[in-house]
Amino acid sequence: MDRPSRAVPQGGPRPDEVPFATKTQLAASMLERFWASGHTAGWVTRDEVYGGNPALLSVIATHGTGYVMAVSCRTEVHTLGDKFRVDLLMRKVPRRGWQQLSAGAGAKGPRRYDWAAVDLIPTHPAGTCQLLIRRNRTTGQVAYYRCFSPRPVALPALVRVAGTRWKIEETFQAGKGLAGLDEHQVRRHTPWLRWVTLAMLAHAFLAVIRAGEHYEHPAPTGLIALTCNEIQRLFALPTASPNDQRDHRLPWSLWRRRHQARARDCHYRRREATA
Incomplete structure (x- = not known):
């Protein structure tokens, strides 16, 4: 019985045909x-x-x-x-x-x-x-x-x-922390590429949701703007959870954002006073 041939990826050379760079x-x-x-x-x-x-x-x-x-x-x-x-x-x-x-x-x-x-x-x-x-x-x-x-x-x-270079580093760190960009356990190119693509897509989804919220619902005074981390926490709430659990999560999210805004303002004032 003949062994099935390996499928060749479409749109470019196979990973073993790509030279080192x-x-x-x-x-x-x-x-x-x-x-x-x-x-x-x-x-x-x-x-x-x-x-x-x-x-x-x-x-x-x-x-x-x-x-x-x-x-x-x-x-x-x-x-x-x-x-x-x-x-x-x-x-x-x-x-x-x-x-x-x-x-x-x-x-x-x-x-x-x-x-x-x-x-x-x-x-x-x-x-x-x-x-x-x-x-x-x-x-x-x-x-x-x-x-x-x-x-x-x-x-x-x-x-x-020069300051925008930090944005690149922050984006990679956010992709690792929020979407598991560095948590793949694979040894071949194709599974790795699928994992990285899915992680980047998940991170982009969070970023788009955050941008839309900032544009349509600006944060009121006393709250930090909605972050990707906070959106990820809210999406982590199971849809089958009881209503009382969801009602508890949303006020807890508002408390956390209010506390972060207060801590940020205090830190900014302390830095300005020191400077």
Whole structure:
């Protein structure tokens, strides 16, 4: 009796036919497909693994897209004066060259840091290049970003882009905590792909529900806006539960949101008073 043949996935090569590629090569390939589909983006931002790859940065700049990519402290850059390591160049920034700006709202309030930008010799045919430096006043921790933009932009614009990188990390963490993105127990490509797709779909469902609630039913004063975590808790309530249990869950949800709003406001006031 003949053994049944293995089905070949439609729409692309089999997993064992796909050659190895590094993270930066995969990123470049994904961006090329993004642009080939007719989409556009104003900025690209990522961590040191990607910021330290000149080939990837060249691909992004060639398409006229700006980037704010983190780099290590050992990275060397060319200024109008000389060539410096970024950690040594940071020491040459005068005191008046720093500005305190917020990189966006965080779990504990606005993420305020000291920021400075240093002009670099352009490494791409058209556009401006800068080194963006972030310094934490409390801990003294410093981060560096290599920046490119097709046209000159102000420091707050670069800071805003640098702050959006946290959104990527927060999205992955939320997908793991709410939809089990990292809880697959599979060893083959196809089951893994199905699991990840289903987890991402579940997370997207929660995000769409949250966005709709924020638009149609804004949170009143004294309550935090409805979050994906709270929606997941409410959906976890079994539909067959008695009415008294559902009536208990909804007031408990309102109490939790009211308590979180009070704790957030107290924390914000304490941070502002300390600053």
